[in-house]
Amino acid sequence: MEPIRTQYEKYGVENFYLNQGKNYRNPHEEGIIEGIKEGNRIWNFDLRRILDLACGSGEATLVFQDIGCKSITATDPFTGKAFKERVGFDCLSFSFEDIIEGVFDKERFTLIVCSFAMHLLDKSKLMILTSKLAFISDFLLILTPHKRPIIKSQWKSWFLIGEFVNKKRVRVRYYSSLFLTQNFDQFLAQNHSNIIQNSNSLKTTNEKILQSKKISKKLKEPKITKKEKKQQKKMIKLKEKLNQKSKEKLKEKPRKKK
Numbered sequence: 001m002e003p004i005r006t007q008y009e010k011y012g013v014e015n016f017y018l019n020q021g022k023n024y025r026n027p028h029e030e031g032i033i034e035g036i037k038e039g040n041r042i043w044n045f046d047l048r049r050i051l052d053l054a055c056g057s058g059e060a061t062l063v064f065q066d067i068g069c070k071s072i073t074a075t076d077p078f079t080g081k082a083f084k085e086r087v088g089f090d091c092l093s094f095s096f097e098d099i100i101e102g103v104f105d106k107e108r109f110t111l112i113v114c115s116f117a118m119h120l121l122d123k124s125k126l127m128i129l130t131s132k133l134a135f136i137s138d139f140l141l142i143l144t145p146h147k148r149p150i151i152k153s154q155w156k157s158w159f160l161i162g163e164f165v166n167k168k169r170v171r172v173r174y175y176s177s178l179f180l181t182q183n184f185d186q187f188l189a190q191n192h193s194n195i196i197q198n199s200n201s202l203k204t205t206n207e208k209i210l211q212s213k214k215i216s217k218k219l220k221e222p223k224i225t226k227k228e229k230k231q232q233k234k235m236i237k238l239k240e241k242l243n244q245k246s247k248e249k250l251k252e253k254p255r256k257k258k
């Protein structure tokens, strides 16, 4: 069989998965299992609500179930059949592009995992996708066979907490959100009860941004482009708007329980 990379080049990513999606299996699965388990040992993931983005046939979902996660939402536009067959429940069929359009805007996750997939996205869409993700999850875990995707720290959406490459040559990167206006706990509190909580997340975010600048210099990341700067301005405006809304919500008097 031809290597997947050659098939991507020959047919295009979308056509490849449209044809092969129902039979998809990742030959690097062992490295993924080890990578997630090692990551959990180091960073102790918050397993309360996970999104498995571009979930394939459930490679990451199965590991997260194994380490104790009880709430996983998975999505992939092409591999629903293979996922159901292997994992036993349905995944959603949303794509990266649907997320950019806003399908998950009202959701909150404690962690988003994207394994062996984000490097497939067109580079021009990476900043907007990752910024969107930073609004809906506290943490992001990327597993990749490459150095890509490069989520630039200058975008100020995700803070790189740590990174390692395991023996099976799977690269694992763990990020914390710099955009989230309410973390998962506050979201739960505001939407499911009326407990008001204080947050010191603003201070920690500023600290993280300062640290990001140092990391960016160290990693010698490619410079932020003009287009990215424009997108960043839009995202910052959106963040301020959401921040304001969230503050107003916090001020609202708790509704009486019926």
Ligand SMILES: C[S@@+](CC[C@H](N)C(=O)[O-])C[C@H]1O[C@@H](n2cnc3c(N)ncnc32)[C@H](O)[C@@H]1O
Pocket (backbone or CB within 6 Å): 013, 014, 017, 021, 024, 025, 026, 032, 053, 054, 055, 056, 057, 058, 059, 060, 076, 077, 078, 079, 094, 095, 096, 097, 114, 115, 116, 117, 120
């Ligand atoms: C190499 S597979 C990785 C699957 C799985 N996460 C894993 O670790 O094995 C890449 C996945 O990206 C999905 N994919 C391709 N284009 C996508 C898009 N535009 N949006 C979301 N997922 C996409 C494919 O369907 C495929 O399942």
